[in-house]
Amino acid sequence: MSRTYILRRVLIAIPSLLGISLVLYTVLALAPGDPFGELVTNPNVPPEVRIALREKFGLDDPVWIRYVRWLSAMLQGDWGFSFVSRMDVDDLILQRLPTTVAVIGAAQLLAITVAIPIGVLAATRPYSVFDQIANTLAFVGFSLPTFFTGLLLILIFSVQLDWLPFVYRSDVQATGWKWWWEQFRQSIMPVTVLGLFQGAALVRYVRSSVLDVIKLDYVTTARSKGIGEPKVITKHVVRNALIPVVTLVALQLPVVFGGAIVTEQIFRIPGIGSLLISAILANDTPVIMGVTFVFSCLVVAFNLIADIIYGWLDPRIAFR
């Protein structure tokens, strides 16, 4: 794994990010609607105001001029200015990023802690009752979309049982343990929804990967040397089986961000996903560009990370 390799990968990422931004901008420009639609139906707002606003935000210029302007500002670190909130886009995104990262991080953690033991156990006893149940649940888990399981959980735990709140608050009024407890209570449903959705798919990967490894000769060798089964599994099987899984987790993270958009909307989590949705509904181009740009950076970055980790874990396939 050389430094030049990483450098080259980073350099390749630049044109792809540029391409993504160009396509996004064109699609947004082609899409109908404008950010001041709400003013149109309000008879109290004189049409001059609307025209002045369009001019002020440069909406009447040709698309390519707007794109070049956006791009050159972006290159100088200026993310633009939200039409709707009249504040800087990077502030808006930074305000919301921590929540998204926390929720997604927790969900991913939950997915891994659930998926690995279940996947390994299922693979060590293939076609046993446990394996059958785990498989069925995994299929159900990744077949049910998050917007469905989310509503289902709300219906059960908030409406019927009245145990958990279904509106996520970013300003929990408490300190110390109480704060953590409130955070925990309000995060548990969104994290479960996202985590189990991810975990279900992961179970399948872990199981098949462990099944592949467990049949290999060196495992048989280890067993015949008289090493105890637990040690064989943890030290010899899982370690090797997890190599492709780690890559998959890294590659899937951007997908998780996508799934988070829906979950954030359902539970009113103030993350960048719900920001994206409201920006799209309001035709707030700079914010849409900003958020999608963050997402594309994540995709590119995690692809890179996956490649690097894979090479590091398995030197045989590392790029030399």
Add this chain to the structure above:
Amino acid sequence: MDERELKGLINQVKRGRLSRRDFVRQMVAVGLTAPVAAHLLAYSGVAMAQPASTYKPTKRGGGGPLKVLWWQGATLLNPHFATGTKDQDGSRIFYEPLASFDPDGNVIPILAAEVPSRQNGGLSADGKTVTWKLKQGVQWHDGKPFTADDVVFNWEYAKDPATAAITAGAYKDIKVEKVDQHTVRILFPAPQPFWAAAFVGGQGMIIPKHLFEQFTGAKSRDAPTNLKPVGTGPYKFKDFKPGDLVAGEINMNYHMPNRPYFDSIEMKGGGDAVSAARAVLQTGEYDFAWNMQVEDEVLLRLEQGGKGKVVINLSGSVEHIQLNNTDPWTEVDGERSSIKTKHPTLTDPDVREAMALLVDRDSVQKHIYGRTGVATSNYLNNPGRYASKNTKAEFNIEKAIAILDKAGWKPGSDGIRAKDGKKLKYVYQTSINQPRQKTQAIVKQACQKAGIDIEIKSVTASVYFSSDIANPDTYGKFYTDLQMYTTGPSAPDPGVWMQSFLSKEICQKENKWQSRNIYRWRNKEFDDLHAEAESELDPVKRAAMYIAMNDLVIKHRVVLPIVYRPGVSAASLKLQHITPSGWDSNFWELHNWYKDA
């Protein structure tokens, strides 16, 4: 209703034979607004009602947090840039106007010491000046005093075209001057019977001069206070996350005694209307939720949760069908529905009459809107009938058929009526919204029975209601025969709404489809009446003219009203003094909100 009848009604109110509220409701029914109706009474010597306060708490604070849910969160907190009610409401927590409109249109003083009237010398005899006396001893949240300079500054700020303030309409044609530290005078270029547009209601909130004077015009967007409001309101700014959260804490120096009751306020945004209703009505997680665009059936079911109730308030918004006067299918000089064309069939008054008879308003109310949309048809000519609560919408397929037969529209072999080779075939568009699609279906069905073929079209709301000049599907372009949406004089002054029927306001390519006469309707009688009303000083005469204009619109079937859309919100059963007003922000009376223990 003419001037004589109007005077008669006002006299009835004076003598106590007709309640104020009924009068206001009747005026709203004939196309005026509650604030104008209240102005009429005030002008005729019936003082603005200052409702006796039922506010119980005897000390400031101690009420814990107030949690409210707006399913579209506030995105900015400068009232002059507030694009929708959500932003106005968010700003109203911190900022206040000189006065507010209550549900009956009364002007209730907030930052003003009293409401201007002829008696107290606030209104001049020529109708050209209004003098506001400001409350003394009011402090901004940062401790600076609130004075006449602040009021004058807001006028300068909003009228500057470079600021591009949404509120410009209320300020661009007036002059405001400081009389002394606590008095301001508004000068109108012409006699102004409705004087409460500037500094009153949702568009009238006042921002502090000392924090904004460096940021006027083009620099307005750089003001740090845009995101951290410093106002005079009952709650001080604590936190703001656009689209998600507006948080405030109690203002211990608030200028009204014993108010506010709550220690803090949290306005949460995002999500959807149904789950917002659920959080208030069913689980009680929140105390109040705004704009319940939810089918009444669902609301009724959620109300059984026993935690909250649905609050409905009068407003002037009407869901209506527009009948195109121009031909949407012929292109002239690069535009369809050009004013140079005439609609081949819809210009026939008999066809319009038949269409009016084919809208089954009762079914629309009963099966679709319930409490959230009240059937209305003859809302113009017969207040007596309205008062008797017997406004039966005329829905009569046989009568429509008879009219069409008589006018010579004969069914063809395909069942569609035609005359001189022109068929009664229409495209009927609206935005994508379930109740609207259901209404379309009801109208289509009735039309089919009468031999009129309707093709239904629905457009995404963000496209339909946009001002995008490149898109053919906006409501302003009106490239179909019929279309339907909600509008009305929900603004405090109906004069603005009435402008939308003026010949000079025709919406067309020439003005980038930014004008308001979407119907492309031209009527000299209406134009003349409007011109006359503009210079009419006597508010009663003026109101009578507006009513006459409204009659004209309905007589010519320019629009077919279907249902009133009252304001609908959800509130916890414990929450008291919730009186949403259709003419002002939902928070106009936030300082009086409290909870019964």
